[in-house]
Amino acid sequence: MHVWKVLELFLIQPLVWIGLIRCYLAARHRVHYERLHFRSAIDAHYLEVRNFFKDGLLFGVIATVVSLALGLVVSPIWVVIYELLAVLSLLLIPTRLTPVTVFGLSWLVYWVLNPSLVAQIGARLRTHGVISLGLNSGVIISGFLILGLGLAATAVLLRRRDTQLNSPQIRPDQRGKRIVRYRWQQLLVIPVGVLIPGDWLHATLPWWPVFQVGTQQFSVLLLPLLLGASVQVYKQQPQVAWRRLAKDYWLVAAVSVIFALAARWLALSPQWLIGLLGVLVVLLWGSLLRHRYHDQHQQFWFSDTDQGVRVIGVRPKTPAAKLNLSIGDVILECNRQPVHSEAQFYAAILTSPTYVHLKVRNVQQELIITETAIYSGAPHELGIVLFTDQED
Template sequence: MTIGLLILSLVAQPVWWFGLIYEWWTADRRIKRERRAFGSAVYSDKFEVRHFVLLSLFWGLVMSVVSFAVGMTVPIGWWVCYSVFALIAIIFGLGSRLPITIFVGTVVLYDWFDKASFSHPVMALLRQLGFSRQPVKIAVLIMLLSAVLFLLSRWLKKTGGRFASPKIFAQKRGKLIAGYPFNELLVVPTLVLIPGDFISAHLAFWPVLSLGGTHVTPLFLPILLGLHLTIFKQNPRMAFKRLAKSFLVLSILVLIGGIVALLSQPAAWIILGLAYVGYIGCLLKTRWHDRRQSFWYSKVDHGVRVLGIKPETPAAKMDIQVGDIITTCNQQPVHSETSFYEALLSDPTYCHLKIQTPEGDLKVTETAIFDGSPHEIGIVMFKD
């Protein structure tokens, strides 16, 4: 019965469902953008939705087991505040941009409201409804923040840049360039403990646990993860892996800071501030490193730039990377999309390419292609 009620509270969680709807909408926009720019979708499946469902539930299970094992307790005021702000951010399309800002901001807002003089009548009313006034140390929320940063790191390492979907931009001089945006979010439902028995006071069947002589209520906290970042001058996969490594280091430092804050309450706010500055610093460092590179995914005159490779096509089996420049196809020089496909038609069942890498190295690759369907080779390039 208890497990069934907890599962019901997970299924009925609005933040998760709104996140799913937003990811479906994000995938639709990406597919339409790819079709406008390249004539067909680079990735026709909604991989954003697949990531959201599978990774949200997987990491939610892992986080819930860990949280329940350590007895992670969060105040009801912050739980409500965080859930509401996360929902609002998703509705207004800001969920992937502000996940850590929402976490830190709601901690500050909760503590300010808890200490404000006008909050006392409100808290008195809430106590009558069964809400506990038992304080929860900010250090506990800092340690939860370290877990959120760890999840963000592992998520980026697994998915960041894995599906390199190009977006066409125009520079000031009119030259076309491509960028690789990452715009995904996750809602990780994590089981936490809330001091008090406010739910069971009105719903007698709701589970209440006893922890150290204190009544606590298990509830799912919808932890919001997300990132909105466009890479212009690097291999997207490598850029997001470096960012993931930075977040991993930051999560370890924040965890150490949370342990220190348990021992010294005045240090908690300094550590929380430094954690947020560190998060912003990781993002700025990634942007700065990207901007200072000399390479661009730009249109070239001496060949055709590879902007993407469609999965399960002949190109996916060839030694081709995003950013490569195809100089010849079937022994014929190419300089545009049209000349590339004309060269393919010279031998409609075979493709032999000479390629120049972004580093200036030369390589040769070849494969059989679909008979009579050269346009299905799977190489995405600038349209003429």
């Protein structure tokens, strides 16, 4: 019963609901765009919102177990600063996600406000039973480990196929030719159980769990940790690019843990610790810039073609999913008829209403033959997303 009450208090925090609203709006925009440009949505079930709840809870449970096992302690004042900055980032930057930047900035603000302002606020909070921690009490080391947990969770998201939806977005190039951008944008706000000093929550809510460590009492707080990434590709297979980027997230997560261990062993000053947090933010931004540079210097484009019709999307749980097609493949023949437009493609499907036979040139320039049964009399339910025919 107490666990549910703790979770209820997590759910009333503004960051959770603003994150959910932001996630819902992004999913609704994607579905509307797909229906407008491709006649039907690739996935109309608002996958982003489903991941927000399902993966948010899963990663939250894992992160809480690890956090409480390590005894990670944070300052209530830093929690307020972090949540405020996270909310502002979601409201003021509608098309980007900057979780790591917000996390690092929150510690910088906390350090700048120390010791004068935090001391004044801390004195007032102590009258209400709230104990504020200084920067020398190991809270920044807890920050390193919390950041490592967040980066690791993001890396898992980037590698998991069931959290990815390769939604094509059509853009014109410099010559007016249509090209496709694939964007992965997933936002999570996960509940991470952390320890905060004092028994002020227990004094207000007698059922609230309290831990005794030596002479110090700690309460458990579910910190809403903002996670996610917003990345795009123009010239790479999305899954390949996301997996490559996931390795960088894992690497920065490992560096974060190493920094935490080194800080504990060497007893580094707060200035050094804040500087190391800045290094982690720079490392991750460097990884994102390298991802963008690598994409820009590829030769391949997901572009319209005069030789066949290019596959720019495959709807899940449709006959097309059984054809082993990949985005970027070019369909040269359908049911042994050459096709050069979307209209010709669907006309060729109607020549065999229950089965489809395709000749395809994949992105490696290899010719392959693939076939599958289809829904009788419903060629547009095959599940292959193509460039729509342009009006003359």
